[in-house]
Amino acid sequence: MMKEQLPAGRIYVAGHRGMVGAAVVRHLRSLGLADENLITRRRDELDLICQADVQQFFETQRPDVVVFAAAKVGGIHANDTYPAEFIYDNLMMAANAIHSAYRTGTKRFLFLGSTCIYPRMAPQPMPEDCLLTGPLEKTNEAYALAKISGLKLCQHYRSQYGVQFHSAMPTNLYGPGDNYHPQNSHVMPxxxxxxxxxxxxxxxxVVIWGTGTPRREFLHVDDLARGLIHLIGLPDPPNLVNVGTGSDISIRELAEMIAEITGFGGSIVQDTSKPDGTPVKRTNIDLIRSTGWQPTIELKTGIQNTYKDFLQATDSGLLRAQ
Known part of the structure; x- marks a missing residue:
């Protein structure tokens, strides 16, 4: 596997306080990125939904590279309950940042989406070229449409203007810094x-949603961070590339694994009145493997480490649960 190289210039990590952005920052620093070359902004310092604020930021800071990990995210319940916020916020953030980056001469822009962009009944494992070949999963359609728009912006700006703007679609993520909100979090946290x-x-x-039969793929966020740094170091990256493990597990099997790790000895009950979401989601990662990257963190080991981080965050009062 190729070792990631630190890209030259100043790097703006959007969404640096989220799970993905924080992992990217950790990895950049581990590669030796100096503080003066790392650009971050909290939400209260830069509102990515405000076009004027975003344009002023890019004109002032002039980043050479952008890793765009900012997003409004949530699980099935959140996506199904707040679709207007999910489509508007994510559309505006993507459009503002991509256009301002182009206007101010950003050399490289890596946009992050999600594998929920693919059709509900996509072939399994899902290849990149199945995009827009069928209807989306209704429970996260709003978020998916916003992310599709962002990746298409990058693709068309690259085609028309010759800029190195490209996109990565991570599978389901987990790891340090996840959001453990009791209703709005993803399945793993x-x-x-x-x-x-x-x-x-x-x-x-313990009651879990649905039948337990849907199968999901999970990637540790530190593996993703390594994959993203790898991608921004490629001289000619794909317009769109999946980042995942290429393997999956049923929701029931996942529940049983987490029960074992957390020491739970009771029964696991399925609430079949709740939606399952997409029946199967597994990515085809042949394209990113062909560039020299592959995941390294095994699922059970990753969950064990994530649970340790959960306990430490709980004890220190730093657990994300909003």
Whole structure:
């Protein structure tokens, strides 16, 4: 596997306080990026939804490279409950940042999406060229449409203007710094929190949504960070590339693994009145493998380390749960 090289110039990591952005910052620093070459802004310092603010930021800072990990994200419940916010916020953030980066001479822009951009009944494993070949999963359609728009902006700016703007579509992520909100989090952190609390309270059962049969792929966020730095170091990266593991696990099997890791000894009950979402989601990662990258963190080991981070964050009062 090729070793990532630190890109030259000043790098703006959008969304640096989120799980993905924080992992990218950690990895850049581990490669020796100096503080003066790392650009970050909190949400209260830069509103990416405001076009004028974003344009002024790019005109002032002039980053050479952008890793765009900023997004409004959430699980099935959040996406299904707040679709207007998910499509508007993500559309505006993408359009503002990509256009301002182009106008101010940014050399490289890596836009992050999600594999939810692919059709609900996409072939498995999902190749990049299945994009826009069928209907989307309704429960996250709003978010997916915004992300499709962002990656298409990058593709068309690259084609028309010759800029090195490209996109990566990570599979389901987990790891340090995840959001453990009891209703709005993704499946992995939601389960970690639920099984942990059940273990602590001595509960007899834990209820999980759906039938347990859907299959999902999970990538540790540190593997993703390495993959993204690898991509921005490529001289001619793909317009769109999946970043995942190429393997999956059923939701029921995942629940059983997390129950074991958290020490839960009770029953796991399926609430079949709740939606399953997409039946199967597994990425074809042949394209990114052909560039010299592959994942390194095995799922059970990754979950064990994530649970340790959850416990430390809980004890220190730093757990993200908003």
């Amino acid at each position: 939601a389960m970690i929190r639920r099984f942990h609390e059940a273990t602590q309270s001595g509960a007899d059962e």
